Amino acid sequence: MKYTIAVIPGDGIGPEVTNQAKKALDAIAEVYDHIFLYEEAQMGACAIEATGNPLPDETIKTCKNADAILFGAIGDPKYDKDPSAKVRPEQGLLKLRQTLGLFCNVRPVKAYDSLIKNSPLKREIIKGTDIAIFRELTGGIYFGKKEVSEDGKSAFDGCSYDVEEISRISHLAFKTAQTRRKKVTLVDKANVLETSRLWRKTVTEIAKQYKDVKLEFLFVDNAAMQLILNPKQFDVILTENLFGDIISDEASVIGGSIGLLASSSLGKRNALFEPIHGSFPQAKGKDIANPLASILSAAMMLEHLGLHEEADAIERAVEKSLLLGITTEDIKGKNKYPASTSKVGDFIADYI
Amino acid sequence: MKYTIAVIPGDGIGPEVTNQAKKALDAIAEVYDHIFLYEEAQMGACAIEATGNPLPDETIKTCKNADAILFGAIGDPKYDKDPSAKVRPEQGLLKLRQTLGLFCNVRPVKAYDSLIKNSPLKREIIKGTDIAIFRELTGGIYFGKKEVSEDGKSAFDGCSYDVEEISRISHLAFKTAQTRRKKVTLVDKANVLETSRLWRKTVTEIAKQYKDVKLEFLFVDNAAMQLILNPKQFDVILTENLFGDIISDEASVIGGSIGLLASSSLGKRNALFEPIHGSFPQAKGKDIANPLASILSAAMMLEHLGLHEEADAIERAVEKSLLLGITTEDIKGKNKYPASTSKVGDFIADYI
Numbered sequence: 022m023k024y025t026i027a028v029i030p031g032d033g034i035g036p037e038v039t040n041q042a043k044k045a046l047d048a049i050a051e052v053y054d055h056i057f058l059y060e061e062a063q064m065g066a067c068a069i070e071a072t073g074n075p076l077p078d079e080t081i082k083t084c085k086n087a088d089a090i091l092f093g094a095i096g097d098p099k100y101d102k103d104p105s106a107k108v109r110p111e112q113g114l115l116k117l118r119q120t121l122g123l124f125c126n127v128r129p130v131k132a133y134d135s136l137i138k139n140s141p142l143k144r145e146i147i148k149g150t151d152i153a154i155f156r157e158l159t160g161g162i163y164f165g166k167k168e169v170s171e172d173g174k175s176a177f178d179g180c181s182y183d184v185e186e187i188s189r190i191s192h193l194a195f196k197t198a199q200t201r202r203k204k205v206t207l208v209d210k211a212n213v214l215e216t217s218r219l220w221r222k223t224v225t226e227i228a229k230q231y232k233d234v235k236l237e238f239l240f241v242d243n244a245a246m247q248l249i250l251n252p253k254q255f256d257v258i259l260t261e262n263l264f265g266d267i268i269s270d271e272a273s274v275i276g277g278s279i280g281l282l283a284s285s286s287l288g289k290r291n292a293l294f295e296p297i298h299g300s301f302p303q304a305k306g307k308d309i310a311n312p313l314a315s316i317l318s319a320a321m322m323l324e325h326l327g328l329h330e331e332a333d334a335i336e337r338a339v340e341k342s343l344l345l346g347i348t349t350e351d352i353k354g355k356n357k358y359p360a361s362t363s364k365v366g367d368f369i370a371d372y373i
Numbered sequence: 374m375k376y377t378i379a380v381i382p383g384d385g386i387g388p389e390v391t392n393q394a395k396k397a398l399d400a401i402a403e404v405y406d407h408i409f410l411y412e413e414a415q416m417g418a419c420a421i422e423a424t425g426n427p428l429p430d431e432t433i434k435t436c437k438n439a440d441a442i443l444f445g446a447i448g449d450p451k452y453d454k455d456p457s458a459k460v461r462p463e464q465g466l467l468k469l470r471q472t473l474g475l476f477c478n479v480r481p482v483k484a485y486d487s488l489i490k491n492s493p494l495k496r497e498i499i500k501g502t503d504i505a506i507f508r509e510l511t512g513g514i515y516f517g518k519k520e521v522s523e524d525g526k527s528a529f530d531g532c533s534y535d536v537e538e539i540s541r542i543s544h545l546a547f548k549t550a551q552t553r554r555k556k557v558t559l560v561d562k563a564n565v566l567e568t569s570r571l572w573r574k575t576v577t578e579i580a581k582q583y584k585d586v587k588l589e590f591l592f593v594d595n596a597a598m599q600l601i602l603n604p605k606q607f608d609v610i611l612t613e614n615l616f617g618d619i620i621s622d623e624a625s626v627i628g629g630s631i632g633l634l635a636s637s638s639l640g641k642r643n644a645l646f647e648p649i650h651g652s653f654p655q656a657k658g659k660d661i662a663n664p665l666a667s668i669l670s671a672a673m674m675l676e677h678l679g680l681h682e683e684a685d686a687i688e689r690a691v692e693k694s695l696l697l698g699i700t701t702e703d704i705k706g707k708n709k710y711p712a713s714t715s716k717v718g719d720f721i722a723d724y725i
C-alpha cells in the first residue's frame with residue numbers, strides 16, 4: 022500500500038529525532054512492502070525564519086492531503102524571552118490543531134520496567150502504571166478571546182466550552198476505557214469554574230451510555246497530587262485543554278521515560294503523531310537526543326493507519342534497544358557509553 | 374498582650390485539627406503571658422447547613438475585627454457531586470479571600486528529614502527541598518465573569534489580571550527571595566495566554582528593582598515536571614491563582630509531609646492561616662487526622678503577629694513530637710501505635 026505522510030520536523034531536536042522515525046518507517050516499507058511518501062513541511066520557529074509565518078498555507082495543504090502527520094517538536098527560547106513578540110512558533114501548532122480540528126489528544130503514560138530506575142518516584146509507587154490521558158485540544162482558554170487593554174495595563178483570556186466539544190472527546194475516552202480497565206476519571210475544577218461544571222454535567226450524562234465504565238471526578242489540584250501519590254489508581258483520565266497540558270506533562274515524568282512517550286492528536290479527518298517531549302533546544306544538533314518517542318509516534322501512526330503488525334514490529338525493535346542498552350544518555354547515563362541519536366535510529370531500522 | 378483570633382473550624386476534619394491548634398495557643402498564652410481571645414465563626418458546608426449561606430455576614434465581621442484568622446478546612450463531597458448546586462461551601466472561602474483582599478497566598482514546602490521516607494519520591498531527589506510558593510489569590514479565572522448560556526449548552530469563565538494585581542504580590546515574592554536563596558521563578562503559560570504575557574512583562578520590570586535576585590521563567594506544564602524531577606532547583610515560585618492552586622498542591626506531596634504544611638493568606642489589613650490539606654471528609658470525627666499542619670498554622674500566625682519566640686516554641690514542640698514519634702497514622706503507619714489527633718495536640722501543649 023502507498024501512504025502519504027506529512028512530515029513536520031519543526032524546531033530544536035525535532036529534525037534529528039524525526040529522521041530516525043523515518044528510518045524506522047523505511048525499514049517497515051521494505052519488509053512489509055509499503056510505500057511511504059514523505060511530504061516535508063515547515064512549522065514553528067524554523068517556519069518563521071523562512072517565511073515569517075509559523076504555519077505557512079503550504080503546510081496546511083500538505084497536512085490536509087496526507088494520510089497522517091508526523092511531527093517533531095516546536096519552540097525556541099528566543100521567542101519566550103520576549104512576551105510582546107507578535108509572532109511565536111507555538112502559534113503554528115495551535116493553528117494547525119484548530120484548522121484541522123484535532124480535538125482529541127491521547128497521551129499514554131506507561132512505566133516501562135527497564136526504565137523505572139530512572140524515575141524520580143519510588144519503584145513501588147509507579148510499577149504497573151498505565152494511564153491514557155485524553156486531553157481536549159481545540160477549545161478552552163487556548164482558543165478563547167484574548168485582549169490587552171489599550172494602555173497595556175490589563176489583559177484578558179476567555180475560556181469557553183460547549184456540550185458538543187465535551188461530548189465528542191468524552192465518547193472516545195469512554196470507548197477506550199471499555200477496552201482497558203473500565204474507569205474514566207474526569208479532572209476539572211468544578212468547585213470554581215462554570216466550564217468545569219458543564220464538563221461534569223455533560224460527562225455524567227454520557228457515562229450513562231457506558232454502564233460498564235466507572236466514572237470518577239477529581240479536582241485538578243487533587244489530581245496533581247494523586248498522580249504522584251498513587252498513579253496506579255488511574256486508567257483513563259479525561260480533561261480539558263489547559264488542565265490536560267499540565268497534568269499530562271506531570272504524568273509523563275513519573276515513569277522515568279519521557280524520552281519514550283508518544284502522543285496522537287485526532288480530528289475527524291486528520292491525525293497527527295508526535296513525541297510528548299519538547300524541542301529541547303540545548304541538545305539541538307548534538308546527536309544526543311532520544312529518538313525513541315518519535316519512533317514510537319511513527320508506530321502509533323501505523324496503528325492508526327490499520328497497520329498493526331507493522332506497528333508491533335517497531336515496538337519490538339524499541340524494546341530490544343532498551344534491553345540491549347542501545348540507548349541515548351538520558352536513559353543510559355553519560356558515563357556508560359550511550360549511543361547517539363542516529364545510532365539508535367540505525368539499530369531500530371536494522372532490527373526491523 | 375491581648376489578641377483577638379477569629380477561629381473558623383470549617384468542614385470535615387477542620388474542627389478537630391483546629392482544636393489542637395487552640396490547645397497549643399493556650400499553652401503559649403500561659404507560658405508567655407498573653408491573652409488569646411477566640412471568636413468562633415462559621416464558613417463552608419457547616420455554615421450552609423446552619424444559615425443557608427457559606428459565608429454569613431457575621432463571619433466577615435468577626436474576621437475583619439480580629440488580629441488574625443485561624444482557619445481549618447472547607448468542602449464536603451455532598452456538594453461536589455452536584456455540579457448544578459447554586460450554593461457551595463467553597464464559595465465561602467473564595468468570598469472571604471475577596472472581601473478581605475487576601476491577595477497573597479504563601480505556601481512553604483519543605484522536605485522534613487524525618488518524613489522523607491514517607492515521600493513517593495526518592496530521597497536524593499527531595500532531600501534539602503525548601504520552596505516558598507507565592508500564589509496570587511484574589512484574581513484570575515477564579516474571580517472572572519462566569520456565564521452559562523440560556524439553553525445550558527455552553528459555559529464561560531473569564532480570566533483577567535492587571536499590572537497592579539501582579540505587582541503587589543510580586544514585590545512580596547522578591548522581598549522574600551532576598552532573605553532566602555535569591556531566586557524567583559515565575560510560572561506562567563506565556564506561549565499561549567495574554568494574561569501570562571502581562572505577568573511576564575510586569576515581573577520583568579519589577580525584577581529591575583531587585584538586582585540581587587535572579588528571575589527565571591517556566592511554563593506551567595514544564596514547572597509541573599520540574600517540581601518532580603528536581604524540586605531543589607526552586608527557591609521562590611511566583612504564579613497566578615489557578616496555576617498556584619495546582620502547582621502548590623503538587624509540591625505539597627513531594628516532601629511526604631502534607632500533614633505538616635501550613636499556609637498564610639495575606640491582605641493589606643487581614644491575614645488568614647490554614648493547613649494546606651483539605652477537609653478530608655473520610656476521617657472526620659475519627660480523631661485520626663494529623664493536627665500538625667494546623668498547629669504550625671498557629672505558629673505562622675504568631676510569627677505574623679510579631680511573636681517570634683512564641684512561634685519558635687510551637688515549632689520546637691512539633692519537631693519533638695516527630696522525633697519521639699508521637700504522631701498520627703499518616704506519618705507513623707497504622708500498625709505502629711499511632712497517636713490520636715487529640716493526643717498529639719495534648720503532647721504539643723504539654724511540651725510548650
Ligand SMILES: CC(C)[C@H](C(=O)O)[C@@H](O)C(=O)O
Nearest residue numbers: 095096111114266564565594
Ligand atoms: C507548545 C505548546 C503551545 C503546547 C501546548 O501547551 O499545548 C505544548 O505544551 C503541548 O502540550 O503540546
Ligand SMILES: CC(C)[C@H](C(=O)O)[C@@H](O)C(=O)O
Nearest residue numbers: 212213242447448463466618
Ligand atoms: C477550596 C478551593 C476553592 C481552594 C482553591 O482552589 O483555591 C483550595 O483548593 C485551595 O487551594 O485553597
